[in-house]
Amino acid sequence: MTALIEVRDLAVTFGSGRQQVRAVRGVSFDVEQGESFGLVGESGSGKSTVLRAICGLAPMTGGTVHIGGKPLKTPRDPAFYQQVQMVFQDPYGSIHPRHTIDRVLSEPLAIHGFKDAETRIERALEDVGLGRGFRFRYPHQLSGGQRQRVAIARALILEPQILLLDEPTSALDASIQAEVLNLLDALRVDKGLTYVLVSHDLAVVSHMCRRLLVMQHGQAVEELTRDALQARAATKDYTRQLLVASEGFKAP
Template sequence: MAMLDIHDLAVTFGHGARAVHALRGVSFSVNEGESYGIVGESGSGKSTVLRAICGLTPMSGGTVTLDGKALATPRDPAFYRRVQMVFQDPYASLHPRHTIDRVLSEPLAIHGFDRRENRIEQALDEVGLGKGFRFRYPHQLSGGQRQRVAIARALILEPKVLLLDEPTSALDASIQAEVLNLLDRLRAERGLTYVLVSHDLAVVAHMCERLLVMQHGLAVEALTREALQASRATQDYTRNLMAASLGFTRAAIPA
């Protein structure tokens, strides 16, 4: 049985002639312990998929099933114990006037966890920061450190599924690999299931066993990592994405 099953997902903003169909009949499933990628250019709807799964964007059609059970709307507190999201921008996702201790303690208080101090220190250790960061403010941290705090906040409720919305795109290239390797390690240690959104095919090839290619709110093509690495795409859009990910060459620059 799939850990996460998305069937015929639709999201529409607005009404009548001004309606924007952000998602149109998107379907895929993610197995327990799998890392599943969603790729596409800006505006393709890939981040909207994650927001619809976690209830931040209202669905206009389709179903989302978690571990065999259809999810209710709005999502109940038990859902957020099992599914957490890491957002793209670590500068915007942390409250600038809250210490890291408060950032991590709030979800524990909301969900009634005990041993809060131990859980906070353990979460910081797991993401490679340590308890010395506990009473710092976000402005005292680098971008990579802030994203590690965001990951710690997501993990502190001991979820089974992480929704990762371009988790490294706002970071310097030198820091991206560190965060991706951290996520890889945590998935292996905790048996987590990931849904990773990215515009970077290299990131998806590194992190994900399977992926879905999206364009204009539609699922264009599903691929395995092996097919992606061997350039065995069947759709022109996917082939164009793969070509674009290779970047420019000197031969492409006019003299």
């Protein structure tokens, strides 16, 4: 069975000469349909750059990415963005501060020519637990958790198959993080979504993902299952160091 997402020897390089930075170096992984797959590592490990390369926001300088068995086009075409959407880390920065939530959700529908905007907006707000009362509010009238729910609603409104989640709860208070993670988990099951989740937090990855890839300095260190992570059955020193450094991470 072919994986929904196939990444092979992905490389991303920025700059040239002395200024050259090899942000991602030969990273490979597969993600099955309906799976939540994690990319974990410290800041600068290249994990977020992998997501940006898939989405066309960072230059692929080597390797291939296939979605549903088809190679990605450069630049990405509109059909790609109906299939794949990204949720960014900072809900304060990813939503225009002077646009109502209605306008934030309407824009992708207008870009892609959807005619049933009214129905889709109301459904997207309901899906993320906000409801129609939030539709004409501005971002400054919402909490951080509510803004991130709007960002998730915007990603869902085109009914994609795949969500790329870049540290989706790291900018939120600890008390709100679990709510948003549980929402994402429920949406994945209800809608048959496939996730690639980036996080530096092993507890988040353990909660959300059945499998994960540990990254360091732009390279893959090792791939683990959730059970192996929770049993602390890492084979590489770097992964063991992450486990030690991840305060509060405990196997159930």
